[in-house]
Amino acid sequence: MDAHSQPATVNPAPPAPAVHDEHFSQHVRRYLFVFYALLFGTAITVAASYIPFGNRAINVGVALFIASGKAFLVAGYFMHLISERKMIYGILAFTAFFFIGLMFLTLASFSDFPRHTVTH
């Protein structure tokens, strides 16, 4: 069981360590690594936006790919999703299903318009 999801116990003040310090020191090192990776990812995102790939769609794809990588790091490590309980994964699976459905409906809605229609 991961440290963050351990059932906690009530301690009298001053509280005793809930989890061994060395174990958390490893976690802290990992968090710092993720932090540097996120800053690096931000720099890469900005740099990539200046590269003319020839088609703006490729720029969009590259930026969203890097953003997805950064989102994975935040969700996976800072939000501890990399080692969570099944219940949380279940909630997120439903969310992902409806989110993808929403995006699919958005794209599908374009077929309602005749070609070259301006929507605003």
Place this chain on the structure above:
Amino acid sequence: MDIPYTIESRPDTGLYNAKVGIWLFLASEVMLFGALFSSYILLRVGAPEGYWPHGWLNIPIGTANTAVLITSSITTVMAWASCKMNQFGKFKFYHACTLCLALTFVCIKSYEYHDKLTHYSVKLADGKIADGHLIEKSKDFDLVQKTGFVVLHGHVVDLANKQGEELQKELKTIYDLRSPEGRAVEHKELKLEAAQIASMETYGPWHHAYTAIYFTLTGLHALHVIGGAIVIGFLWGPGSKLWQKDPERFTNRIEISGLFWHFVDLVWIFLFPVLYLL
């Protein structure tokens, strides 16, 4: 009345209740921002060629704000880890940093909003468009009475009687500020008499579909930052008394507020490239 499962895990979920609650809330938040992202896609894809802006926002400022939010995420997770390691002093330090960073983010965002709300698009009586930041407005300036004047730092664009490639080139001086045409524009002081002006508006949400979705998305996000900062501020200040009575329960509260804060960071990770770079 005691709230059940604030510390110990429920046997069926394996989680304390607040954790299930925050994830259900975050799921609803995903759909909220998802709907707005969907609106962004509709507006952007539906825009006529050349009319969707690029480079309207300052990239170095946006990058700095991204770094601020990422840094606040690491201080948040370090505050939680400090609680787990029984280092209350360090918790106080890290969450003080989080609060300062949240304030920095909101200040930078306010500066950006101010920049947009002092940027004018002026339709002139001769059909041209003057575009630039307001430097001065005379005291007697009145668009209805046609008295007074305004001074802008900007440039004049003539879209009338232009078509095809010529129109696209001219459009880039307003809409694509990252293009060679947009970067080549020279800004100068423009004194405009009220009699010359047909209408004028700032780059607020009413100006363009892009500014509408920009203010909506970043405004909603900023409200989340402010809301999160209030909760973190409470737990850092008066709420931290719980640490003495029940440290485990307090640590769980820090984890829950942290999950919300990381979600706010996660949303910005997508907002930044979508609004500033693409």
